Amino acid sequence: MRALALVVLVSSVALAEEGMFLFNEFPSAQAKKDVGVGPDQAWLDRVRLGSIRLANGCSASLVSPNGLVMTNHHCIRSCLEDLSSKERDLLATGFLAATKDKEEVCPKFEANQLVKITDVTTNVLDATKGVSGAEFQKKLRAEVSRLESECSKGDATKRCDVVTLFHGARFHLYEYRRFQELRVVFAPEFQMAAFGGDPDNFNFPRYGFDAAFVRLYANGAPVKTPEHLKWAKQGAKENDVVFVSGHPGGTERALTVAQYEFLRDVTLPWSLVSLAETRGRLDEWMKQSPDRERIVKSKLRAVENSLKALKGRREALVAPGFLEKKRKDEEALRAAAPEASKGAWDAVAKALLTQRTLYVDYQMREGGQAFSSSLFGYARRLARFPVETAKPNGERLREYSEAQLPALKQGLLDAAPVHPELEKVSLTWSLTKLREVYGADDAFVKKVLAGKSPDDRAAELIDGTKVGDAKWRKERLEFTGKSKAPGGDADGRQVEEVDPMMAFAKLVDDDCRAVRKRMEDEVDSQVRKNMELISEARRAQGPTGAPDATFTLRLSYGRVKGYGSTPAMTTVKGLFERGALGKAPFLVADKWNAAKAKLNPATPYDVATTNDIIGGNSGSPLVDKNGDVVGLVFDGNLQSLGGNFVYEGAENRTVAVHGDLILAALKHVYGADALLKELKP
């Protein structure tokens, strides 16, 4: 806490390494000046095509000509859980496919490769010119849907997204190659991937072997990927120039003061309190049996990660001086803004006052916090599907637009197992939370609980539904809109009348849609429109650097570097020292202990770099000046948690698994010779 407070105080100037840059607007000259390396277009194209986005919120890279993808263990943890059972716990044992035909399909996974970027700013701004509120939303949605559909043309192997940049001042159309079949090739033991657990998370020195390999398939065969990244001949050393090519999920460096206050006063406290309670519940619940631990460990880890990240973010936001500086900058910008934009800041603040009154309703209803259950998630999408797809493309909820449908369908048709016990406790908790938030006398609460207690209601919905069956969902999807859909009964009743979870999704849908509509019309559209004006005013003042992150491909440059008395790298020797206690979460896996003699104690383990990254960059390749792989990004340090709002080069560090360790572990610990040969032929 102290450290973070100080950090923010000193960060008044943009530091050399700040910036998650667009590939089509990469400042090569600046990079050349700052770190002595300025990538040319061929370099940029090669690294772009070697970069992969996982639709679940991670980054990755292509590392062989046969579709081999490197990412973090934590990015495919849910896959490993889905492939596990009471008898076979892949988190505990790890996984290595002896041959390609032993590679197993990850349910729920999608990968994207960015093949083309087109500037569509003019199209979008023209379409929304002169309108506001619901009309703005409608026009915006229609134009975005049109652009995306025109690009993807219903081709399920393409994904096209219109990306909002600079808070609406620019729009780019990203065309991706879409892969919907990923198979797991290699994963270490969870205890090694997440070595140090929650205490070490976001810390450095660090000993995480957070690496995994999957393979892209199409029509049952590995995809050919000649455009892959090469493994570097030489490992990274201190002070080496390194790049991170990945998908930072989001930053909030160019918000208005009112928006920062909203985060401070509304969003962050809500999330933190909610995550903290969930963490306590999951952790205690998990302790009751090994089977519970197996099915919930990964979820808990994700919750703990968010909790720590948001805590750090909040602390950066309330650090003395941060908001005062933003306020001064804003006053200056406002004074210099063109007359037409001067009201934009107040307009944003006014929309946020509306959002305050909608926030909890939105979270609980459309946000689904009142119905926390993957079965509810399936049911809602199944229930909305026929309603939305019957509308013209431009009028649908965004996730049902033609360009988004393949992803939606894949999510609905995945074969991930559902754990009824977890579904029940989770739904019970969230129904209880709903009652807590609104009180037992609230009309919506009464409607949702239907005269039952939260646990009885949850049991009734979970026990009675067929929604957990992927085959049943597929039939349902294919029979959409027909009067006698599968799951209905002989009397011709619709499935919503027969299946309790489907009926439930329908029961609450109007309430959920209502608050979403108000949020879109009265808040989002106001904020977007006015942020666009503010962003233009800022751009008019001079160069603004990279736009805030948007889970789209960015490139950042930096160097391998420690901070304070912390060295830039840890070593294999350090791992065994840290594991000497022999107690989780500092427990070295048996295979590693067995291989200890074969491992060189001096081999670098994890590495810290000055690159500017944020959540979403997990799994990004760390590449050298030639664009060749020297590591695998998996975290930032505690001092990087304020990176959402400000980059501070003195102590903000990216944390990656060193490339040398990946090779050494595959060779000496796991005997993964075929994989090794594929990586470094």
Added chain:
Amino acid sequence: MRALALVVLVSSVALAEEGMFLFNEFPSAQAKKDVGVGPDQAWLDRVRLGSIRLANGCSASLVSPNGLVMTNHHCIRSCLEDLSSKERDLLATGFLAATKDKEEVCPKFEANQLVKITDVTTNVLDATKGVSGAEFQKKLRAEVSRLESECSKGDATKRCDVVTLFHGARFHLYEYRRFQELRVVFAPEFQMAAFGGDPDNFNFPRYGFDAAFVRLYANGAPVKTPEHLKWAKQGAKENDVVFVSGHPGGTERALTVAQYEFLRDVTLPWSLVSLAETRGRLDEWMKQSPDRERIVKSKLRAVENSLKALKGRREALVAPGFLEKKRKDEEALRAAAPEASKGAWDAVAKALLTQRTLYVDYQMREGGQAFSSSLFGYARRLARFPVETAKPNGERLREYSEAQLPALKQGLLDAAPVHPELEKVSLTWSLTKLREVYGADDAFVKKVLAGKSPDDRAAELIDGTKVGDAKWRKERLEFTGKSKAPGGDADGRQVEEVDPMMAFAKLVDDDCRAVRKRMEDEVDSQVRKNMELISEARRAQGPTGAPDATFTLRLSYGRVKGYGSTPAMTTVKGLFERGALGKAPFLVADKWNAAKAKLNPATPYDVATTNDIIGGNSGSPLVDKNGDVVGLVFDGNLQSLGGNFVYEGAENRTVAVHGDLILAALKHVYGADALLKELKP
């Protein structure tokens, strides 16, 4: 959330009923003007002597000449738990002593009756004139200790506290009669006391029968209390004038903007996140067995209560307009302040910057959040006792000063059972939290964990200690300072060397004391000194109303009143309607169902009033214009949660059990004829 936001916006003027007034400065003329009743001195003295403070943070009243005390069930819940066992669960069954000799001693309880108030402002201000920092602390502590000792003269039946009022502008010496033996007389079933559970907590309409009776004893016999309050002949009706005489724990209505920002940015988020996680853990832990539920239910309820209260408080603090108004008021006050005081606001802000850097250290170490275990609490006090009592009175830590020693000793010598399983999980959680907060590489973490995992360390400390044995603690206390204290061994080693928890308390003590000293010298003394100046500046501007609450006796006036469409009272009929579902926490107890026919459905159940109260007022008598009992305060509504910062009469309500219900329940449900006769002879 919405409701609270609106509430604060409209509350720009002090409302008639605002104020938790000092008994020795009660504005009778103003009360007469506002509600038509202006109590005279005899009325005030009578009600003051009929009011009781429970040292655990509650209020109560004397309601018979034989030491009978009425308070809330939730105020003695820990006593009921301490008297319970696997075989006898007093929370489940309730308790009624058939005769006086069946009344059972509550461990850990102390009651105080305020017999005298003396203004000692001049003494304290003279003693601290012209000094600051550590010297200020020292002089202040010395003078306060001197005044308190001079008052109590070592008499264990007296308690003397110097009370800081108006943030240091005034000091009053409160002399109490002290009772250290309380026996439980009557308690209803937990399910009736806390009917509606967490969802109904802080709500109205409400159906809590949160009542209990205990009796004061001295030397094994009931204490004679001719000064008790009388039960009113006539129950309270809508619009009746009512008073609440009790001990509001604390308000923060006259802070500086920097202090409010500190609450918003540091204190409240820390507490909320911590409470939320604890709540999740306790709730899941409790669900695993009925025995766990028995020993932890009350603790969980307290955690949930705090969580809801602090949530509401935070929302009031960040409500649009609240801080802006405080900022404007402060600017005006500052402009008008005498030259010598003008720097006080900045000085407070500066001290708070220091507090930011100490906050987490303080909470974890001296605040004990890293060592959450009642055994640690005993051990720390036992370890500090000989060290502190060897010092001159004025130089001791405040809780070891002569005047405070009887309370300290009583806390150490109570016979409350210790639950090792709960101790272990609680200590494990908090040690884990310590490691989470500082990281595994931190020197203090390493010292505390001593190379072990949190669960192993907790088990070692809990399993090995004798500290849980009250008899052992007594021996230890009496042999203090001697070289071969009980618990030591034949080789003459001190007990700290033999008992692991005692050794642990000693191990961490320097670190804990160090942060406490910095907090007192660099923060508290600076804040106190400057708040004194600010408070004087405010008083110089005109009447300031009541001082912020300080868990000392206050009197507030108001009326029985509903709000919006909510009526002022609920009825017995409503209870049975709300319980129709028959599911916890809305489950009517068997005895009540059995008595349903005998109960008049129209009997008032709970009642809402406009009195200005806050946490600590739980258990306060609600009295009519004659000073006679018409109800028992146990809660406020959701709209009162901002009352910490601002009173808003339109919707802020006190919630009490109606006097008529108490009589009806004792008669028809519990057949408590003797008790009834004692209340209403």
